[in-house]
Amino acid sequence: MEAILKATIWHNPACGTSRKTLAILQETKGLELTVVEYLVTPPSAEKLDQLYRDAGLTPQQGLRLRGTDAEERGLPLAGSAAVLAAMAVEPKLIERPLVETDRGVRLCRPQETVLEIL
Numbered sequence: 001m002e003a004i005l006k007a008t009i010w011h012n013p014a015c016g017t018s019r020k021t022l023a024i025l026q027e028t029k030g031l032e033l034t035v036v037e038y039l040v041t042p043p044s045a046e047k048l049d050q051l052y053r054d055a056g057l058t059p060q061q062g063l064r065l066r067g068t069d070a071e072e073r074g075l076p077l078a079g080s081a082a083v084l085a086a087m088a089v090e091p092k093l094i095e096r097p098l099v100e101t102d103r104g105v106r107l108c109r110p111q112e113t114v115l116e117i118l
Contacts, residue, residue: 005031005118010038010051010098018097020111025099028118038098042091045084051098055105059083062107064095 007025012018025033036043043051052062059080063070070076070093075083087093097108103117 005101005103006034007031007099007101007118008034008036010036010043010094010096012039012096013037015096017109017111021097021099021108021114024111024114025118031118038091038094038096042088042094045081045088048084048087048094049080051100051105054100055098055107057107059087062095062098063087064093068093 005028007028009018009022009025011022022035025031048059048062052059055062060076060078060083063075063083065071065076068090070086073086075086075093078086083093095107095109097111099106099108099114099117101117106113106117108114
């Protein structure tokens with residue numbers, strides 16, 4: 001019997017890329033999927049820090065610029081702790097979707113990036 005792969009997606013249903021990534025996950029056989037609508041249930045700064053480290057990204061690389069005031073606030077040039085704290089308070093600053101499986105973490109832009117960890 002094959003082991004079940006667990007996956008968590010930090011999802012925004014209003015985002016097309018997030019919806020497409022979720023569809024790939026839902027179509028993957030043997031996957032135990034947890035969907036977190038991060039705008040409703042934001043991850044902590046500590047969880048975000050772990051996700052970005054596991055993905056090989058800096059918090060600044062995970063910062064959503066489009067449709068936010070991140071640039072006006074100087075967040076792209078801010079330190080990691082400040083970026084993570086801002087994201088935890090205002091989850092709209094988190095670029096999406098983030099997917100975590102037992103095989104790693106990816107910021108799935110484009111959505112096919114999720115295949116690397118399935």
